[in-house]
Amino acid sequence: MAMKNYTLKIQEIRKETKDTITLCFKQPGLRKIKYQAGQYLTLSLQINGRKYTRPYSFSSSPLVDSLLETTIKRIPDGIFSNHIHDTIQVGDMVEVMEPMGDFVHVTNETINRIYFWGVGSGITPLLSILKEVLISNPLVQVNLIYGNKNFESTIFLDTINQLLVQYESQLKVWHFHTQYTHDKKNHFVKCGRINQEFILHLLKDVVIEKTAHYICGPVDLKNTIKEALAVLECPKATIFSEDFELVKNPKDFEDILTQHVNIRFQGNDTLVEVLKGKSILESALDAGIELPYSCQTGSCNTCKGKLKEGNMRMIGLTKERKDLKKEDYLLCCSHPLTDDVCVEI
Ligand SMILES: Cc1cc2nc3c(=O)[nH]c(=O)nc-3n(C[C@H](O)[C@H](O)[C@H](O)COP(=O)(O)OP(=O)(O)OC[C@H]3O[C@@H](n4cnc5c(N)ncnc54)[C@H](O)[C@@H]3O)c2cc1C
Ligand code: FES
Structure with a gap:
């Protein structure tokens, strides 16, 4: 199913602590964005001529707050979070994806x-x-x-x-x-x-x-x-x-080598070098191929591709994914095991 995108206006920026701000987005006039408390909004920005995308959990709650609010902490040397802190202003328009995520309140009457x-x-x-x-x-x-x-x-x-x-x-x-x-x-x-x-x-x-x-x-x-x-x-x-980040265990990479991977995207084949330790998604983005993605932690499916040839492995998944078919791979966690990998997204 195609992902819905929106362009939202920043109505207010609140300083929370020395290194954290809340961006308050105005709801669109016509297509109001529906979300569940605990889900996240994926923001995309052009930074130094390249498009970057990062997910941020809602700190607002649909039952309580009228604006859509996300709260962003400055991460040392972080590309996106520093760009937001240093350049974003009230009135700016930001491209966002529809809300995603399954970290939501599960109603259960036995819980007190x-x-x-x-x-x-x-x-x-x-x-x-x-x-x-x-x-x-x-x-x-x-x-x-x-x-x-x-x-x-x-x-x-x-x-x-x-x-x-x-x-x-x-x-x-x-x-x-x-x-x-x-x-x-x-x-x-x-x-x-x-x-x-x-x-x-x-x-x-x-x-x-x-x-x-x-x-x-x-x-x-x-x-x-x-x-x-x-x-x-x-x-x-x-x-x-x-999880806000993927925690990688170096042990899982022992048998991974730097390989070339054929990435088939929008009908084009591109051979991309995938360095040991880098995911296929990161390598494609570095090569200028704008693959879709959001969480980069193997939970949202936005980067799901199909393995056409060769062998690869997903590393770092924190949740069991019974919904994925044998040929389905989340490229943000995928690493080639052979030199003939072809993947289509
Ligand atoms: C589902 C989800 C929800 C998220 N919600 C929020 C949120 O509400 N508020 C928020 O501030 N961030 C949130 N994040 C993290 C956010 O998406 C970015 O990863 C973070 O802002 C760093 O991006 P960057 O481009 O500045 O850093 P990058 O340049 O991408 O990375 C710099 C390094 O910082 C590490 N890093 C990423 N996040 C953290 C962290 N929290 N603490 C320490 N190191 C980190 C990365 O692993 C990387 O090694 C969320 C992430 C996910 C997956
Ligand atoms: S970007 Fe979310 S699963 Fe890969």
């Missing part, structure tokens, strides 16, 4: 407590879902456990504090600070990283089958939470996580 686990910019989809749950599920106890350096670098601190007042009996928030300043009065601020001991203690008296967990942050956070939940025998069906 939801736990949101986040670190840094991982708060964006969590806040989107959290706002929706608070407004639409008043009987569900909502807990946010949020790791940052300190309060100055905590994205959405004011919003979270307002929600704490508005939903006093429904919402609880714990902050974990690696640059901790001791505050005797506030036992909701903890020192260090979110850790297993805390998780086991927090969940010790709850009926684990009645809890749901949403995780977004670095891979260490995801592993810590999932390991602790496994100790507590939490059902896997109520644990959801979102």
Whole structure:
């Protein structure tokens, strides 16, 4: 099915912390964009004569906010995030793809407590879902456990504090600070990283089958939470996580060599050098072939191609993909195993 694209106007830019801003897009006049809390918007921009595309989770929630909001943290040396921070202004038009993503609130009537686990910019989809749950599920106890350096670098601190007042009996928030300043009065601020001991203690008296967990942050956070939940025998069906980046294990690349790959796109064949460690998608983009893509983490399918000849392997997929046929490959995670690979997209 063809992907719908939109051009959206930036109505407001909000500074959240020293290195994070929120872009607030105006909804189009006619074709309003529908999305689910926790999904993401894919932005495309021309930077130094080349088109770059990056996904950003909604920090807004369709039930609460009228603008479409995405919150972007500056990544050291990151091409797209720095370009946004340094050049984008109110009134600019930005090309976006239709919302995507399956990190959304799954309604389940047996759940009476939801736990949101986040670190840094991982708060964006969590806040989107959290706002929706608070407004639409008043009987569900909502807990946010949020790791940052300190309060100055905590994205959405004011919003979270307002929600704490508005939903006093429904919402609880714990902050974990690696640059901790001791505050005797506030036992909701903890020192260090979110850790297993805390998780086991927090969940010790709850009926684990009645809890749901949403995780977004670095891979260490995801592993810590999932390991602790496994100790507590939490059902896997109520644990959801979102990955902002693909974590590559060098071991998986031991038998991969630099190869040439024939890429068939829009009826044209181009032979592209794919360096060891680079995905076929990255190599095609470097060669000026504008293949479609979004997440670059093997979850959205936008870069799906068909293997016509040769052998290749997908590396780094975090989710099991039973929906892919034998010849289907996500090119953002694909690496050639032979020197005769031909792939069509
Ligand atoms: C589904 C999804 C949702 C996302 N939502 C958000 C969001 O809400 N807010 C947000 O700021 N970013 C979000 N991202 C990350 C975003 O898409 C970009 O990857 C990020 O802005 C870096 O892009 P860049 O062009 O600046 O860096 P690049 O030039 O592409 O890369 C620089 C390096 O930074 C690494 N990197 C990417 N993301 C991070 C990170 N978060 N922390 C540390 N290193 C990183 C990359 O692996 C790469 O090695 C999301 C990613 C995905 C897949
Ligand atoms: S770009 Fe999303 S699966 Fe490859």
